[in-house]
Amino acid sequence: MTLTMTIPDSxxxxxxxxxxxxxxxxxxxxxxxxxxxxxxxxxxxxxxxGHASRWETEDFLAAHGAWPDPSASEVMEDLNNLRALGAA
Incomplete structure (x- = not known):
């Protein structure tokens, strides 16, 4: 797809x-x-x-403040995994 835009010279x-x-x-x-x-x-x-890797894309998104916040369920899963590691 080709897009054409007009931007004021100023x-x-x-x-x-x-x-x-x-x-x-x-x-x-x-x-x-x-x-x-x-x-x-x-x-x-x-x-x-046209990024060469997933990591390049993740770095780009992070640099632009677009990396998503974790959901509550993701935070709870991480917490449960850390607790399980501490119990081992």
């Missing part, structure tokens, strides 16, 4: 002068929002951004 300068830089900033911003909203999974973000 704002374009603050975004960046290189077309590739502007494109990358917009696609990364979209990726972060798509992940936060649940539209894309980490695998889809990896494909969208």
């Amino acid at each position: 704002l374009a300068a603050s975004i960046g002068s290189a077309v590739d830089e502007v494109h990358r900033r917009f696609i990364e911003g979209y990726a972060v929002q798509a992940y936060r909203s649940g539209t894309f999974s980490t695998a889809e973000i990896r494909e969208l951004l």
Whole structure:
């Protein structure tokens, strides 16, 4: 898919002068929002951004504050696993 955007010249300068830089900033911003909203999974973000590994995608999401908080059940599971390790 190819998208065309019109950005006012007065704002374009603050975004960046290189077309590739502007494109990358917009696609990364979209990726972060798509992940936060649940539209894309980490695998889809990896494909969208062309990351070489899952870890690169996780680092990208963490750097943009988009890494999900654990659910209550995940926290409880971790707690139970730690308790089981302490009892062993």
